[in-house]
Structure formats: structure tokens, C-alpha cells
Amino acid sequence: MSFDPVLLLGGSGAIGHQAARALKATYPDLPLLIGGRDLTKAQNAAAEFKGAQGIQIDTTSADLGLGEQKISAVVVLYHDRSLAALRFAQSRGVPYLSISSGIFEIAPEIASFMQSPEASAIVLGYEWLVGATTVPALHLSHAFSQVHEIRMGALVDEKDVGGPAVAADFEHLNHLLPAALTRRDGDYIWREGDEAKAVFSALDGSEITATGFSSIDVVGLASATGATSVQFNLGMGISSSRRKGGNFSTEIILEIAGLDHSGQALQTRHAVVHPGGAAPLTGMGIALLLERLIGLDGKPPVAPGLYFPYQILDASHYLARLAQEGGELLDLSSS
Known part of the structure; x- marks a missing residue:
């Protein structure tokens, strides 16, 4: 055809x-x-x-x-x-x-x-990265009977510049909207100033200083899962792969909390990684x-x-294609 x-x-x-x-x-x-x-x-x-x-x-x-x-x-x-x-x-x-x-x-x-x-x-x-957070997060949410909170932490390697157009887009977004749309306890709020500051652990356990980012992922995941608290934090620095002496990569940390299908409390932690960085x-x-x-x-x-x-x-097709490209959805819950 x-x-x-x-x-x-x-x-x-x-x-x-x-x-x-x-x-x-x-x-x-x-x-x-x-x-x-x-x-x-x-x-x-x-x-x-x-x-x-x-x-x-x-x-x-x-x-x-x-x-x-x-x-x-x-x-x-x-x-x-x-x-x-x-x-x-x-x-x-x-x-x-x-x-x-x-x-x-x-x-x-x-x-x-x-x-x-x-x-x-x-x-x-x-x-974020056209589905790289939401598709895996919704796939992982199937382990829950109720999702209460979703926290997303995106680490962009400082060497993963992505070209002038990408840089211009980020400058534009950060200039016009320094506050971060967040869902907290069922309400949509705007985090700004010190309240927008955050820290999350990278794939290798390093603490990443981050700032709240107004990604549409927040409203999408809140609507799709019913989670009453959803936030997205963006950090720039050294990716875990480069800290180990390799090339830069992109990594997204997904933390989900709620109840499992037996009604017991459940918390999971996963990472979406791609060895080529954000652009691929x-x-x-x-x-x-x-x-x-x-x-x-x-x-x-x-x-x-x-x-x-x-x-x-x-989701299954997306994750299979991610694996073909050398990326992974890693379970970090036990670490």
C-alpha cells in the first residue's frame, strides 16, 4: 500500500x-x-x-x-x-x-x-519526549487498583543539547511560565519559587537538583488514573551513564503510590532510559x-x-520499540 x-x-x-x-x-x-x-x-x-x-x-x-x-x-x-x-x-x-x-x-x-x-x-x-513518561506510567499503573500519587523526574544530561530549536523552545517555556502546574491533594496548583524546587534520585542513586516543570503529562496522567497528586520535575546535570564513564543518556524516574489489587499499600519506582539521549x-x-x-x-x-x-x-508496542533501540523500562522498586 x-x-x-x-x-x-x-x-x-x-x-x-x-x-x-x-x-x-x-x-x-x-x-x-x-x-x-x-x-x-x-x-x-x-x-x-x-x-x-x-x-x-x-x-x-x-x-x-x-x-x-x-x-x-x-x-x-x-x-x-x-x-x-x-x-x-x-x-x-x-x-x-x-x-x-x-x-x-x-x-x-x-x-x-x-x-x-x-x-x-x-x-x-x-x-515529555512525546509519550516517554505517560505511556510507561499508564502501563505501570495497571498494578494498582487505585493510584494516589505520581511523581516524574526527568534528567537531561548537560551535554544532550538537542540542537538550537530545542534550546529555543525551552528558553521560551521557562521565560513565559516559571511556575509549575501540579496536582496536589485533588487540586491543581502552580508551584513557584522555593516551592517549585525539588530533588529526585537518578538511576545510579545520585541526588538531582530539579525544578518543577509545567508538562501536560501532569493533567493527562491525573485524568487517566484519577491520581490526586501528580508532579513533574526537571533536572539538568550528568546522566547516570556518563557518570559511570560512558556516553550521555536520557532518563526519566517514575514513582507511583497507591493501593494494589488486594487493597494493600503499594509504591513502585521505575526508570525509562534511552542510550541516545532525548532526541532519539x-x-x-x-x-x-x-x-x-x-x-x-x-x-x-x-x-x-x-x-x-x-x-x-x-504501551506494549511502544516498550518493544524502545527495547529495539537499546532503551529500557527498569524496575528500581527494590533499590
Whole structure:
């Protein structure tokens, strides 16, 4: 079965490269359009992949400058303040995935969906590394009859820079929203100042100084599990693998507390790790979402609607792909 090209806007950056690599690893014949403002950069990025083409995008045009070019899905890898790509996707009736907006910036996308709810599938892909926390956390929550608290600690190695676009996104988010959306005892609050400071233990037991981060993971997991307390803390430093003398990696600590299926208190602690760092894990999540959104796996495409990534991604498939890439979901409960 043949598919129209997937349009990767901002695809010449580090995340775009990893998303294209992950897609081509499973679907080598899938055509890609690497779109950007700089045609030369887009063409150079596309040259690395068979069946990819670099194109220049015009966000002032309703068709993005693509004319009658057919598209199977639109992926936005930067903060698109104009929502030109979303309007384009809705006009073509194709799935749309965006990964770079903050939790406080989703109102325009939600409004666009509410205006045309049957136009296309829209994925708010702002979960940390596009599902790397929520998918494993929901998988682990099956061990509980009731989930009371979820604590997420993401460690980004200081050498895992991810490219200028990623750095710009973080600067933008931290500048506009220094407070951290958190659920505490059933209420949504904003942690700021000293209250936003946190410490969590890394994979190797090292204490990581962290700060509360307003990730959409908080509201997604609270809604999906019923947990009355959910928080996300972000720390930068030396990853456990590099502290042991190896290369940097990315790691996410997931701590869940509640009741098991016999009604007894249960606390678990796990780590999601990827040896390549944040960008490959993000690219993997994007590729798996596109696989389901347009039916690359032979299953029916996702119906029009508004989705979190975890509502589309299958946990067993996600974890199997993570293992194929050298990543792991590690049980740290006994350590």
C-alpha cells in the first residue's frame, strides 16, 4: 500500500532528523517532505534519507506553498504561533501532530479543533519526549487498583543539547511560565519559587537538583488514573551513564503510590532510559504516532478528534520499540 508524503515542518533540526530516521527504520518506502524556511537546509536534511525531499514552506499561504501536493500527515517540530500548519491540515483532512507548545499555549489549537471537530485528528504532543513518561506510567499503573500519587523526574544530561530549536523552545517555556502546574491533594496548583524546587534520585542513586516543570503529562496522567497528586520535575546535570564513564543518556524516574489489587499499600519506582539521549526518544514517539495516525501498520487510521499521545500509542508496542533501540523500562522498586 502506498502513502502520500508525511510533511515534517522544521524537519532539518535534530528532532526532525531523529523522527525521519525512526520512520525510515520501519517504513523505508514512506515518502517524506522536509519543510523549512531555509530551502538549502531542508534539502541537505532530506538528502540523508531515500525518498525524502526538501521544500521551502510559506506560512503566509493557505497551502503553505505546496500547491496541489498531497500530504498524509503534518508534523510541526517548532512553536508555530500562526497555526498555519494546523489550518492546512484541517483543510486537507489529514492528521496533525505538534510537539513544541507549552501547556499554557494550547487554547488556540483547542479552539481550532472545536470549530472543526470532524476535520482531522489533532494530537497535542507536548508530553515529555512525546509519550516517554505517560505511556510507561499508564502501563505501570495497571498494578494498582487505585493510584494516589505520581511523581516524574526527568534528567537531561548537560551535554544532550538537542540542537538550537530545542534550546529555543525551552528558553521560551521557562521565560513565559516559571511556575509549575501540579496536582496536589485533588487540586491543581502552580508551584513557584522555593516551592517549585525539588530533588529526585537518578538511576545510579545520585541526588538531582530539579525544578518543577509545567508538562501536560501532569493533567493527562491525573485524568487517566484519577491520581490526586501528580508532579513533574526537571533536572539538568550528568546522566547516570556518563557518570559511570560512558556516553550521555536520557532518563526519566517514575514513582507511583497507591493501593494494589488486594487493597494493600503499594509504591513502585521505575526508570525509562534511552542510550541516545532525548532526541532519539522523541523521534521514536513521533514515528509511532504517525504509524497509527495514518495507518502505516495496516490498521485503520485514527479518526478525527483531539488526542494526547498516550491515547493513541499502544504501551506494549511502544516498550518493544524502545527495547529495539537499546532503551529500557527498569524496575528500581527494590533499590
